Amino acid sequence: MSDAVSTSSTTSKPLTPTPKPFAPEDEVSLREALKRCSPSTFEAAVQFRKTGNAEHVPAVVIGVIERFVEPDLRIKLKDADDDLRLIEDLGIDSLTMMEIVILVEDVLTMTINNDELRNLRTVGDVKTFIDCKIRGLPLPRPTKFIPIEHIGSVMPVQPPFLFLNEASVSSSAANGKYKITGQEFFLQGHFKDNPVMPASIMLEALGQLAVLYLLEGAPTEPGKAVSAQMIFFTGCEGVRAHRVCKPGDILSLSIKPKRMKMPLATFEGAIRVGQEKAVIAEEITLTYGFVDAVSAPVTINGAEHLEGASATETTVPSPTPLRAAITA
Numbered sequence: 057m058s059d060a061v062s063t064s065s066t067t068s069k070p071l072t073p074t075p076k077p078f079a080p081e082d083e084v085s086l087r088e089a090l091k092r093c094s095p096s097t098f099e100a101a102v103q104f105r106k107t108g109n110a111e112h113v114p115a116v117v118i119g120v121i122e123r124f125v126e127p128d129l130r131i132k133l134k135d136a137d138d139d140l141r142l143i144e145d146l147g148i149d150s151l152t153m154m155e156i157v158i159l160v161e162d163v164l165t166m167t168i169n170n171d172e173l174r175n176l177r178t179v180g181d182v183k184t185f186i187d188c189k190i191r192g193l194p195l196p197r198p199t200k201f202i203p204i205e206h207i208g209s210v211m212p213v214q215p216p217f218l219f220l221n222e223a224s225v226s227s228s229a230a231n232g233k234y235k236i237t238g239q240e241f242f243l244q245g246h247f248k249d250n251p252v253m254p255a256s257i258m259l260e261a262l263g264q265l266a267v268l269y270l271l272e273g274a275p276t277e278p279g280k281a282v283s284a285q286m287i288f289f290t291g292c293e294g295v296r297a298h299r300v301c302k303p304g305d306i307l308s309l310s311i312k313p314k315r316m317k318m319p320l321a322t323f324e325g326a327i328r329v330g331q332e333k334a335v336i337a338e339e340i341t342l343t344y345g346f347v348d349a350v351s352a353p354v355t356i357n358g359a360e361h362l363e364g365a366s367a368t369e370t371t372v373p374s375p376t377p378l379r380a381a382i383t384a
Contacts, residue, residue: 076165078102078105078106082105083102086098086101086102086105086163089159089162089163090119090120090123090159090163092123093119093120093122093123094119094122096115096119097115097116097118097119097120097122097123098119100112100113100115100116100119101116101119101163101164104116104164105165110187110190110191113164113183113186113187113190114183114187116160116163116164117160117179117182117183117186118133118179118183120156120159120160120163121133121146121148121156121179121182123159124148124152124155124156125146125147125148126147129145129146129147132145132146133146133179137179137308138178138179138180138183138229138231139178139179139180139224139231139308139310140178140179140180141177141178142176142177142178142179142182143177146179153173153176157173160186164186164190166186166189166190168186168189172185172195174198175198175199176198177198177199177201177224178199178224180199180226180229181198181199181226184196184226184228196226196227196228197226197227197273198226199224199225199226200224200225200226200272200273201222201223201224202222202223202224202225202268202272203222204220204221204222207220207222207223207268210268210271210272210284211264211267211268211271211284212267212284212285212287213264213267216240216241217260218264219234219257219260219261219264219307220232220233220234220261220264220265220268220309221233221234221235223265223268225268225269225272225273226273227273227275228312228313229269229310229311229312229313230265230266230268230269230272230273230310230311231265231308231309231310232261232265232268232308232309232310233306233307233308233309234261234306234307234309235304235305235306235307236253236301236302236303236304236305236306236307237303238251238303238304240253242254242257243303251302251303252300252301252302253301253302253305253307255295255297255335258297258301258307258327258334258335259292259295259335259337259340261307261309261327262309262311262323262325262326262327262335262337262340263289263340263342265309265310265311265325266311266321266323266325266340266342267284267287267342269311269313269323270282270287270321270342270344271284271287274313274316274321275316276346276349277346279348279349280346280347280348280349281346281347281348281349281350282344282345282346282347283344283345283346283347286343286344286345286347287342287343287344288342288343288344289340289341289342290320290341290342290343291339291341292337292339292340292341293337293338293339294336294337294338294339295335295336295337295338296335296336297334297335298332298333298334298335298336299329299332299333299334299335301329301334305329306329307327307328307329307334308327308328308329309325309326309327310325310326310327310328311323311324311325311326311340312324312325314339318344318345318346319343319344319345320341320342320343320344321341321342321343321344322339322340322341322342323337323339323340323341323342324337324338324339324340325337325340
């Protein structure tokens, strides 16, 4: 199987089209279109129109979204969190989304079909979508939002040792949240009269999010699926704890795959509380294996049977169970 996530600098990509000449009247028109956006949004749009450099696009997109978000919610965009949900976190309804799209089309001189908007659920989805359109790259798979019920049904780790309340998985990353309730069993002794979330448990939560990515977002071979019973922890590097986390804190977790070639998958991970860094892990490595993908149920003689249910597992090295690799 070839690398599912390329880290090579020699990977060929479509070149950004040569920009059209940017005349003075174009700048006047652009300034009028962005008159209710920040000056930095206008400057980024001017640079994009002059150079065609897609690196200016995220600033334009964030600035346009900010223009349509209620003032009391704009603070959320300052951190440029790609996991921010357009509807739930920013209050953007379908009509407002159309206004955003029309302005982005005008500013970036591009066309977006309505059907392409259906899977745009987060700020990150919007930025990635527009970046791919501009560069002429294939559109990524949409972000999949996973509620706690589904997380519990697919994860090999179960309560009370499951540290994901919700998650979203795309083809390039996974994000999750966990609220420290204060009722966790390990807080009874960590520490006396001063409950603190162990750093080892926070690393465990990042490992669990990486497991969920393998199960729900990782590319696989045709006819194969990642086996939940064959994912194990092998090691981690570059772990740093930056913040004490206590009951009431909501942990925002994120992981991104760095290298994937069966049977090894390496991720970088981070946890934040609000805008503060809590834990950074430069590399978290898991082993995994494939089984034959199970097809939808088919009826045989009045009874349901699963095609491919007797899958043969792919052999991988025998590692230790998934667990934290640092102590609190």
